[in-house]
Amino acid sequence: MLVIPSSTAEYFNQVQQWAENHNISEFFHLSMLSVHLYGGGWVDPEMHKIYLFQDQDFNSFTFSAETRQEDGSYEKMFNGGLIYHGPRDSNEILELLRSIPHHELMAKLRWRMHT
Numbered sequence: 056m057l058v059i060p061s062s063t064a065e066y067f068n069q070v071q072q073w074a075e076n077h078n079i080s081e082f083f084h085l086s087m088l089s090v091h092l093y094g095g096g097w098v099d100p101e102m103h104k105i106y107l108f109q110d111q112d113f114n115s116f117t118f119s120a121e122t123r124q125e126d127g128s129y130e131k132m133f134n135g136g137l138i139y140h141g142p143r144d145s146n147e148i149l150e151l152l153r154s155i156p157h158h159e160l161m162a163k164l165r166w167r168m169h170t
Contacts, residue, residue, distance in 0.1 A: 057091040058106045066109040086166035114139040135170035
């Protein structure tokens with residue numbers, strides 16, 4: 056389960072809005088989905104909790120992953136990052152969107168998970 060603490064919500068919304076303004080919100084949402092699924096979301100949404108926090112890198116996040124124990128409590132597994140890889144400049148993004156086939160864009164415009 057992806058958890059966005061209230062301290063991160065405003066930043067999350069800013070990054071999401073930035074992605075929408077640059078026509079790459081699809082890639083942002085796919086990246087968020089991959090974090091959710093990485094945490095076992097396809098099997099049991101309560102199996103893992105992935106807490107998302109603001110990172111110092113441009114439009115990037117850090118995360119902390121916890122796994123549910125037999126007694127129902129959660130224990131920290133590891134930390135990681137969801138780091139934006141792509142241009143920051145609107146013109147560069149627009150040029151990529153125009154010049155690269157859609158199925159190849161994910162390699163150029165995405166948030167990559169680092170653990």
